[in-house]
Amino acid sequence: MSENELPDTKAGRVDWVIRAETNEEMRRRYDLWAQDYDSDVGSYDDYLVPWEATKVAEIVLSKEALILDAGAGTGLVGQTLKEAGFQRLIAVDYSEGMLDIARKKQVYEDVHQCDLSRPTQFETGSIDCVITCGTTTQMPCASLREFARIVRPKGKIIFAVVPDAWVDFGYADILSELEAQGKLSVKSRGEPFQMLPTTEPDFYCEIWVIDVR
């Protein structure tokens, strides 16, 4: 199969993006997957994460909160948040292909292309909450430091955590470091649930709420 060909099956596409060897290769793969992403995973019976994360957001945030959806992709999380009544949503992702789909949904007040392996344009303490879903095996773990910087004191990070990847990809170490510095503390860890019950029944995820101090 050439690098420019999408795998034929949904499970093949999920696996193909995870197996990208570089950040740039993954971005290109998401650009290619973008048109089919929502028909592959955008329904409640096949990708539960946006709905589970939104339920948690409804408990810990006010509907006026300024929420940054990090690794927003095609905007599935923005859609579920908007349906739940959240009004102030910003999307960031490095795949223009994914963001083109997100823009058309008109649920975000701003949509920015940016690579979360680098510092973002957001000012320190300017965001009430970062929410991030489907990204533990993909975004660089240094993004957690950036989230701790841009979220205001007493704000939240709502992170859909894949527990093994959280450790293997280095997030656990960065969280420990930021906890020791008094910058972050874990407020709650939700029960594990199957994030892709039909496509990948062995993938489990937990929704964590992290307080920014």
Ligand SMILES: C[S@@+](CC[C@H](N)C(=O)[O-])C[C@H]1O[C@@H](n2cnc3c(N)ncnc32)[C@H](O)[C@@H]1O
């Ligand atoms: C599995 S998708 C999840 C999209 C969306 N949050 C959802 O739940 O449907 C992962 C997203 O993370 C984005 N991503 C991965 N690495 C990134 C990086 N370094 N900077 C910005 N976005 C990144 C990809 O482009 C992709 O849109």
